[in-house]
Amino acid sequence: MTGTERRVAGFEGQLREAGLRMTQQRRLILRVLAEADDHPDAKGIFTRAFAHDPTLSLSTVYRTMKVLETQGAIERHAFEDGVSRYEHADQEHHDHLIDIDSGEVIEFSSDAIEELQRRIAAELGYELVRHRLELYGRKKPPGTRGKKG
Amino acid sequence: MTGTERRVAGFEGQLREAGLRMTQQRRLILRVLAEADDHPDAKGIFTRAFAHDPTLSLSTVYRTMKVLETQGAIERHAFEDGVSRYEHADQEHHDHLIDIDSGEVIEFSSDAIEELQRRIAAELGYELVRHRLELYGRKKPPGTRGKKG
């Protein structure tokens, strides 16, 4: 998987630049993150990584996530259940739609909504720094796409 | 404060209707909530209520908040720090803008953004059930209101 290789290498470089060490554990966690196409929480990352290195500890996962977040290498999200979920940050900004029934997380982005948020903040006298937008929805029966309820 | 009186009475009615008991503790907590114009967390509510009744316990606050939320009498929000904050629900739907520097929470509502969210969900094949939108911003210097950065 070349994309993954590249991502891990990229993360490594970022760490090196910050004077941080590239340990076996970090390399492993980075790989797990790069290969993930979902939004795993710490325990999920730990489980996947643990399969490759049974000496890894959960606290190392938490510490690594914090380092990576500080480095801007990953993004942390906390949806309704409150647990932190992570995803690599080498992608365009996006928000999340959560399927209420399945828990599935779908990514989307909308320039219109970004702009609208900026404008709303401005109207209140604020400069928008960041935001959190999560939609919680239920799958429509097929054939209703785009139609009005 | 007539508004407060009315709110507490309203809450009481709601509880009664649901076959729940109106205890001294609940009455007190309701009053605290009705008088609050901010978004206190459980500890904050406890502190305010405790001043009027030093026998009150924090678990009663948590239990009461859960009951009130179930009754739809209050709304619970969890901003970036993850702790649950509460506000009474006898008001129009709104979202929140959080001042990054002061922590102040400003309420706002936008039909445009509501509609946009509904449309985005629909385009993804979902019916929007609820959402969470928080803007995090920094106060602009006066005189820049509405201008573009």
Add this chain to the structure above:
DNA sequence: CACGTTATTGCAAATCACTTGCAGCTGTCA
């Protein structure tokens, strides 16, 4: 490549917000 710093790790204990088991107390309603 061996060595010394010093970051990093694993483990266990500690936090923090919130929940719950339990026994006694108190609204409610007949």
Add this chain to the structure above:
DNA sequence: TGACAGCTGCAAGTGATTTGCAATAACGTG
């Protein structure tokens, strides 16, 4: 007023995340 189910305070329990500490392992240097 009396019974009874709902409530409450207290203390212990959860579950996610953090932290103190001693051992370990990166990484630059010689």
